[in-house]
Amino acid sequence: MSPNPDPPSSSSELDSLTEDAPAAASRPARTSRLRGLARxxxxxxxxxxxxAFRRLWLGQxxxxxxxxxxxxxxxxxxYTLTKSSLWVGLLGPANLVPLIVFGLWGGAVADAMDRRRLLVLASLVTWASTLGLFLQALLHVGNVPLIIGLVVVQSVGFAITSPTRGAVIPRLLPVTLVPAANTxxxxxxxxxTFIxxxxxxxxIGSGRYALAYGLDAxxxxVGLYAAIRLPAMPPLGDETGRRPGLRSVFEGLRFLGTRPVLMMSFVVDIIAMxxxxPRALFPEVADTRFGGEQAVGWLVAAIAVGAVLGGLMSGWIGRIRRQGIALIAVIAAWGLAVAAAGLAHALWLALLFLALGGAADLVSAVFRQTILQTYAPDEMRGRLQGVFTVVVxxxxxxxxxxxxxxxxxxxxxxxWVGGGLACAILVVLVGLAVPSFLRYTTDG
Incomplete structure (x- = not known):
């Protein structure tokens, strides 16, 4: 039998051991609490x-x-083909006009037919346009109107898939997981957007455009496969068998006009953006304040990086019940962060504030999308997602x-600074003018 360990040699040692015991016992508890907070x-x-959602998320x-x-x-x-910024500028309306027209129409179609089928068909349109871009680059066609035409077709496909994909999520998941899915x-x-x-x-170095388009195709x-693997999602309620058209689109807009909570979710985003x-000011500010055009890329990237970091630390979003007032708060925070970035004379400080603004913008997007998906009835979700696409x-x-x-x-x-401050002030004033929005909770 082994001997007992020697007792403490003095009362002071005994007191020291007694005092250290609770501290040692509390360390695992603190570690456990920190891990819980991190989770x-x-x-x-x-x-x-x-x-199904996992495949859809990965595909997207x-x-x-x-x-x-x-x-x-x-x-x-x-630009390489034309050496003209005007032709490059024409890509803007080539993208935007189909997004507006077919975003609204595509949302109406998504309420009137199987959403899985529509998502697959629209995805095939987008894929075909990408393959067209690949072929024209591979064959060195060099026809700018053809490229712009393919951009229009690609934008049509995107305009339809975007509201359809948004309307699919509440059919795949329980309502409690919709905020997390949107995040x-x-x-x-x-x-x-960053990668x-x-x-x-x-x-695209050395003009390898065919490689770029081929990689995109x-x-x-992956996204097309995810759409194909979705379960069937036929329309619900009165939309079954209806033929979508302008009347259906206007019905969605009239419905939106009678729901202040939904209307506000769009109004506050228009205020925010x-x-x-400040994006249009980046080239001038980079040139006059931050030492040259290379700073433009950093300014653009900062918002996206902030949004990604905000998303990675977003576990709290799904626990927010008062989403109306929370949305007002994060858009005000976005405006103040933008204003602070506009006052910064050090590039790193401007990037920090823009990143904070990007994190606030991501939270805003999650709240707006969640309000739309959970507040609107399923038979209206496609059309309202179409409006969401147009606004975004x-x-x-x-x-x-x-x-x-x-x-x-x-x-x-x-x-730059005035826009940020005006956004923060205006969104608070508009929120105060619509009390039902401030009172809105996830319970309805």
Missing amino acids: RAAIDTRPLSHA AVSFTGFQLTSVAISVQV LNFTASQTA GPVLAGVV ALFT GVAM AGGPRLGDLRAGAVGAAAGATAS
């Missing part, structure tokens, strides 16, 4: 346990990376117009 703050991945993330790659490649190819989607999209252009810079097959977006596409372009016009009249700093 609660980390992005909620529970929707990925549902196979991969295919959107290819879409961003192609967007850059098209701009560079058109995962927006985080993946922002990641693609796609970086990949384009590598791929290959990546898009149309009043505060048009808001930043309105912001570019506002920022450029005010910048030309009053200076870049006044336009």
Whole structure:
């Protein structure tokens, strides 16, 4: 039998051991609490346990990376062929007009036919246009009107798939997981927005446009496969068997006009993007304040990087019940972050504030999409997702117009900072004018 250990040699040693015991016991408890907080703050991945959503999410993330790659490649190819910024500028309306027209119409179709079938058909349209871009580059056709025509077709496909995909999510998941699903989607999209252009810079060197378009077509097959594997989703309620058209679109717009909560979810986004977006000022500010055009890329990337980091730390979003007032708060935070970035004279500080603004913008997008998907009835979701697509596409372009016009009249700093402050003030005033929106909770 082994001897007992020696007792403490003095009362002071005994006291020391007695005092250290609780501290030692509390360390595992503190560690456990910290781990619990980290898990609660980390992005909620529970929707990925549902196979159909997991495939859809992965397909969207991969295919959107290819879409961003192609967007850059098209701009560079058109400029290389024409040496004209005007032709490059024409790519804007070639993208935007189909998004507005077919975004609204596609949403109406999504309410009147099987959403899985519509998503597959529209995805095939997008894929075909990408293959067309690949072939024209591979064969060195060099026809700019043809390229713009293919861009129009690609935008038509995107305009239909976007609202359809949004309307699919509440049919795949329980309502409690919709905020987490939207957070995962927006985080993946922002990641693609960053990775796609970086990949384009590598791929299109030495005019390898065919490689860029071919890579996009290959990546898009992941999204197409995810659409094919979805379960059937026939229309519900009165929309069964209806023929979509202008009447159906107007019905959706009239419904939106009778629901202040839904209307506000669109109004506050127009305020956020149309009043505060400083993107059009980046080239001038980079040249006059931050030492040259290379800073433009950093300014653009900062918002996307902030959104991705915000998404990775978004576990708390799904626990917010008062989403109306929370949406007002994060859009005000976006405006203030933009204003602070406009005042910064060090590039790193401007990037930090833009990243904070990007994180706030991601949270705003999740709340807006979640309100739409959970507040609207299923038979209206497609049409309202179409409006969502139009607002998301048009808001930043309105912001570019506002920022450029005010910048030309009053200076870049006044336009940048003034837009951010005006956004923060205006969104609070508009929110106070619609009490039902401030009272809105996830319980309805």
